[in-house]
Amino acid sequence: xxxxxxxxxxxxxxxxxxxxxxxxxxxxxxxxxxxxxxxxxxxxxxxxxxxxxxxxxxxxxxxxxxxxxxxxxxxxxxxxxxxxxxxxxxxxxxxxxxxxxxxxxxxxxxxxxxxxxxxxxxxxxxxxxxxxxxxxxxxxxxxxxxxxxxxxxxxxxxxxxxxxxxxxxxxxxxxxxxxxxxxxxxxxxxxxxxxxxxxxxxxxxxxxxxxxxxxxxxxxxxxxxxxxxxxxxxxxxxxxxxxxxxxxxxxxxxxxxxxxxxxxxxxxxxxxxxxxxxxxxxxxxxxxxxxxxxxxxxxxxxxxxxxxxxxxxxxxxxxxxxxxxxxxxxxxxx
Amino acid sequence: xxxxxxxxxxxxxxxxxxxxxxxxxxxxxxxxxxxxxxxxxxxxxxxxxxxxxxxxxxxxxxxxxxxxxxxxxxxxxxxxxxxxxxxxxxxxxxxxxxxxxxxxxxxxxxxxxxxxxxxxxxxxxxxxxxxxxxxxxxxxxxxxxxxxxxxxxxxxxxxxxxxxxxxxxxxxxxxxxxxxxxxxxxxxxxxxxxxxxxxxxxxxxxxxxxxxxxxxxxxxxxxxxxxxxxxxxxxxxxxxxxxxxxxxxxxxxxxxxxxxxxxxxxxxxxxxxxxxxxxxxxxxxxxxxxxxxxxxxxxxxxxxxxxxxxxxxxxxxxxxxxxxxxxxxxxxxx
DNA sequence: CTGAAAGCGCTAACAG
DNA sequence: CTGTTAGCGCTTTCAG
Numbered sequence: 001x002x003x004x005x006x007x008x009x010x011x012x013x014x015x016x017x018x019x020x021x022x023x024x025x026x027x028x029x030x031x032x033x034x035x036x037x038x039x040x041x042x043x044x045x046x047x048x049x050x051x052x053x054x055x056x057x058x059x060x061x062x063x064x065x066x067x068x069x070x071x072x073x074x075x076x077x078x079x080x081x082x083x084x085x086x087x088x089x090x091x092x093x094x095x096x097x098x099x100x101x102x103x104x105x106x107x108x109x110x111x112x113x114x115x116x117x118x119x120x121x122x123x124x125x126x127x128x129x130x131x132x133x134x135x136x137x138x139x140x141x142x143x144x145x146x147x148x149x150x151x152x153x154x155x156x157x158x159x160x161x162x163x164x165x166x167x168x169x170x171x172x173x174x175x176x177x178x179x180x181x182x183x184x185x186x187x188x189x190x191x192x193x194x195x196x197x198x199x200x201x202x203x204x205x206x207x208x209x210x211x212x213x214x215x216x217x218x219x220x221x222x223x224x225x226x227x228x229x230x231x232x233x234x235x236x237x238x239x240x241x242x243x244x245x246x247x248x249x250x251x252x253x254x255x256x257x258x259x260x261x262x263x264x265x266x267x268x269x270x271x272x273x274x275x276x277x278x279x280x281x282x283x284x285x286x287x288x289x290x291x292x293x294x295x296x297x298x299x300x301x302x303x304x305x306x307x308x309x310x311x312x313x314x315x316x317x318x319x320x321x322x323x324x325x326x327x328x329x330x331x332x333x334x
Numbered sequence: 335x336x337x338x339x340x341x342x343x344x345x346x347x348x349x350x351x352x353x354x355x356x357x358x359x360x361x362x363x364x365x366x367x368x369x370x371x372x373x374x375x376x377x378x379x380x381x382x383x384x385x386x387x388x389x390x391x392x393x394x395x396x397x398x399x400x401x402x403x404x405x406x407x408x409x410x411x412x413x414x415x416x417x418x419x420x421x422x423x424x425x426x427x428x429x430x431x432x433x434x435x436x437x438x439x440x441x442x443x444x445x446x447x448x449x450x451x452x453x454x455x456x457x458x459x460x461x462x463x464x465x466x467x468x469x470x471x472x473x474x475x476x477x478x479x480x481x482x483x484x485x486x487x488x489x490x491x492x493x494x495x496x497x498x499x500x501x502x503x504x505x506x507x508x509x510x511x512x513x514x515x516x517x518x519x520x521x522x523x524x525x526x527x528x529x530x531x532x533x534x535x536x537x538x539x540x541x542x543x544x545x546x547x548x549x550x551x552x553x554x555x556x557x558x559x560x561x562x563x564x565x566x567x568x569x570x571x572x573x574x575x576x577x578x579x580x581x582x583x584x585x586x587x588x589x590x591x592x593x594x595x596x597x598x599x600x601x602x603x604x605x606x607x608x609x610x611x612x613x614x615x616x617x618x619x620x621x622x623x624x625x626x627x628x629x630x631x632x633x634x635x636x637x638x639x640x641x642x643x644x645x646x647x648x649x650x651x652x653x654x655x656x657x658x659x660x661x662x663x664x665x666x667x668x
Numbered sequence: 669c670t671g672a673a674a675g676c677g678c679t680a681a682c683a684g
Numbered sequence: 685c686t687g688t689t690a691g692c693g694c695t696t697t698c699a700g
Contacts, residue, residue: 004677015687020679030685047448051388052677055692060385070414076405083431092449095429097417114381249613279583279613338693349671354695364669386693389676
């Protein structure tokens, strides 16, 4: 069995209350006694039982993190930062992967209630269908939406997708691009929707025909290839804007297989600055999201929400355009 | 506040004991009463408080998972499977990322003791330096080493690295390669050591000079480039074997920048079948590890270890060679 | 088959 | 400053 506070108390010849007070430092204890207590605790290898603590304090010091799919590019890095920041704050992380399924996501949230998590960080699967689960969660515990927002009224920490997409379009325009195509995942994914809206708003005035060259599927390489194949049936645009590096890679491969030169004939841009962006030829111009900052801010916000003040501050961060070969045209600003 | 068992009991007009028995189905309860209990629980939205359950039952139904770096290629997929399998078994996952630091890793293990996890799954950072932490953990709770083994005497679920490397060498030999170079991470990483040993054992009889072309750094693209640069100072071997796709990509890029043709002049192979392998040109011949199977077996093993029998079965799975353009030579079997 | 009661390990009043 | 005591929400004897 593990060492209990009782054993530490006996070894130090004090009551369990004194041990508790000493170790949690919540009240002043005679320095001599405190030292004696610390020594017994140390020598017995005592670690407070967090289950008992949680039951008594009504706080588990644990937060649930629900992601739609941990294998998607951004999540591992995001979770890494989150876990680290939480740990530095004395919190632990219960990880849940919804498998991009809304029903599973809702069930996970309920499960986390059972675990009595002190707070929840969630990257909702679906802009609409995830709302009930997020609302339910928020009605019980502090919730922060991270990276994706489903419920407008609730706290979130996000990257400004419209701004990011604006940077992409501006850059392409400067490179002389006047006609565009768009490859992305469906608008049920919150961030995908924001990117699409921004793309549409920016590009419509420049190129009304772009609406007919918008391909919404998913964020896979396969969809990038497929979309490019469909695109290649008609006259090619100057640029293919992709909402993921995978899509951009697929499009790049398919277009080059058709003998299209990139960026000579068509410029291509990706999104997320994954390892892929530097792996292909030419390398991908893409958008780098500040993941470390995103995770750190999310933890800050959640801690604020959990704390007595209970005032989470939503945050919107700016992404950074990373310009590489896939969009650089010799005759810029045509 | 959340609904307690007391409220359910009152609503159903029974004792808390009966509610507990009904919901946990551990003992026969009068069908009428049971139905009534279920109805009240349902209508009140009751969810058992797992903290209280854990304290009473002395079992949290939670397992700790410690990985060296969740952003490394294999871990997200592995963790996804593990989380899913654990959940299907009614277990939850406390995630810890050691940041490839042994001291952090040890502290995480101790933290998990405090959480009273029922078991631990760990992919040790370091073949030697992680041993104390793994041993300590195993002395207290069931432990499964996954993907990497630090302590030989303890249960593990792994991929047969020697076999995998053997497949690579065999394939290259058939392609006519007679001289080799090797790029990998240092042998402090358990799997890296096994791969190196296998490479050395297989290649020495064929090419004694390979020892002088062994570059051990890390699994990054940058190291792949650097190693290839060093390699290019001397006469090129027929094949460059890399223990990671990132290293292979780096080597590929550096060698092509030197005007070396791949696979014409030099064949290159990677490891892990990451997205990178299909992103570069030519695509990478690489080794695919059965991650889903690995995760599933690890959960099975840990459950067995946690259960009353307490008999975890270690497992060694076979990887699969995926042959692509980077190693295919026209004049095979020279 | 059901209820009363004890107690998991800890902390927070409350006395002293 | 320290000890005694109650009790967090649940499960599990033990009686009945």
